[in-house]
Every structure is written in C-alpha cells, then in structure tokens.
Amino acid sequence: MSSTDAAAPDPARPAVHVPVLLERVTELLAPACSAEGAVLVDATLGLAGHSLAMLDAHPGLRLVGLDRDPEARAEATRRIAAAGHADRATVVPAVFDELPDVLTRLGIDEVQGVLFDLGVSSLQLDRPDRGFSYSADAPLDMRMDPEAPRTAADVVNTYSPKELARVLRVYGEERFASRIAAAIDRERDREPFTGTARLAELVRASIPAATRRTGGHPAKRTFQALRIEVNDELGVLERALPAAVDALAVGGRVVVITFHSLEDRIVKQTLAAGALDRTPPEFPLPVPELGPVLRLLTRGGESASADELAVNPRAASARVRAAERIRRAA
8 A cells, every 4th residue: 555645736635646566556457357347356445546547447347445444445435436436336444354254245256356555555654643654753553443442552552572572573674673672661661652753763762873874764664563563464464365365256366565575475475375286296197176276477576667666766665466366276
C-alpha cells in the first residue's frame, strides 16, 4: 500500500494517488482478469489505485476490496464511485487473512486475481496523527484499524526489555535492539511514552554516532518493528497468502508487492513451495497430483524502474512477485 501523493488543491481530500509498480501489476493481473465476470480481490485496498486501474481496463471485472482502516475504505469507496465503478465493487471491512470468510459470505467459490500491496498506505503515512511517522510529533498509535485494542504506546510501555528487544531485532532487523530496549525501559519508568517525537529522539540517541550517519533516520527500523508488532503484519501475511492461492481458479494469478525483506521472504517461500514438484526423486515419472500448483511469473522480486522512482520515491524498496495457478490441488 505504500505509495506517494502529489499536491492537490483541496486539502480536505487526499491528493492524487500514485500506486507503486502500477504498470507491472496491471500487466501481471490482466490475463487472468480480462474475462467477463472475473473477480479480483484487492486484499489491501488502501486508496484503490491499483483497483481503479484494473476496473478501468477490464469492463467485465468485479472487485472485492478488503481493508481494516475505515478512513481508507471511505476514501476508496468515494474514488471508485467517482470513477463510475460502484456497481462492480464490494468494499469489505476486513483484515486480509479473513479472505476465505469474506468470499464465503459473498458466495464466491473462486477468484481470478488476488493483489496484496503490503506496508503502510499513503493515507496512514501522510496523516501524522496516526502515529506511523517519526517526522512529526503525534500520538504513539500505529494501528491500521483504529478500533484495534493495542497501540504502539502499549508495546513500548508494557513489554519487558527482553521482549521489546526481540520485536526490534526480528521485525526491525535493528542491530542495536537491546541498547534501545534498555533505554526505553529506563525512560518509561520516569514517564510513559505517549508521542512519536520522544521515542524517535531516544532511538537516535541510543545508536552510535557513526552508525547514524548512514541509512536514513535512525528510528526507521524501530518504527517499522513496532508497526509490524501492533498490526501482526507478518502473522496475517503467513495466514493470508496460502488462503489466497487456495482461492484462485486455474489460470488465476496472485500478485504481491512487498516493502522489506521480512515480507518478501514469506512471499518468496510461499510461492516457491506452490511451484515445487513433490514427486519423490526415485519415481521414474512425475506424479500429476504431486506436481506444482503454481507457475512463477516473475524472476525474483522485481523492482521499480528509474523513471518510476523519479516521480514516486516511496517505490524505492518495493518488490513485486507473482504466480499463476496451473492446476487444482489434489
């Protein structure tokens, strides 16, 4: 969902939405979604940039859009209606690992496409009050669903130093996780953390000066780790991606955009497992029911072009992987 927004004359509305890897995503999904009555699930609807492009390109396509963020759903619904596609779109309040239940409720047995655009949406990142960014002081929140029970402040103020260090090390790949966790533990005893600025400054002060000179803002990895923990992002992905593959019709395609190595590793391993022939090596011939269920469509994780990066810097860390369902599971 990470993307960029250009300036717009109406400050009350999000600006023009520039979806990441739009051309490549639509190219990958097109063969599966061009037929009349095809169903595309946008599992991370966000501001509906990719979905709008697909609806524009394929007049017979039906969209099911999932998002846990009510602000994103409202804005996506407005944009879809403004484009004249409201009659072909169903927007559902759901986390994307709820995909099987959503399809069951809608009476959909199989779909032709599933798109995951992971990470933080423009709407979330560009609204300082949501607490996702360290660039402005805001409540330490980071919930994609504002009704969810646990905030980043809860994690920072209640996790043990050992557990906090684990979150920072595993989800943020932070080298100085233990040092940061110890500093947080000292400071929260004096006063609980409530805002992003104080936490960002503490992280900056906890990292050696030589390290701070490279790699962007020193708090970037800590904020990523807290966001992943608050929203269970990796757990949700590990549950959702196999479910998405199971929901695909033969010839259906799944496309996933990731923004860091932890997400990309899960996607790579899941799709590779589906593309594996499980016939035992001692068998003289492949066993059809043990053959692969997926065909990989991308060679590794494809990144944005230089032209796209020039207009959309947030695409710098984006990688896209895709696969096509080639047979039903035995």
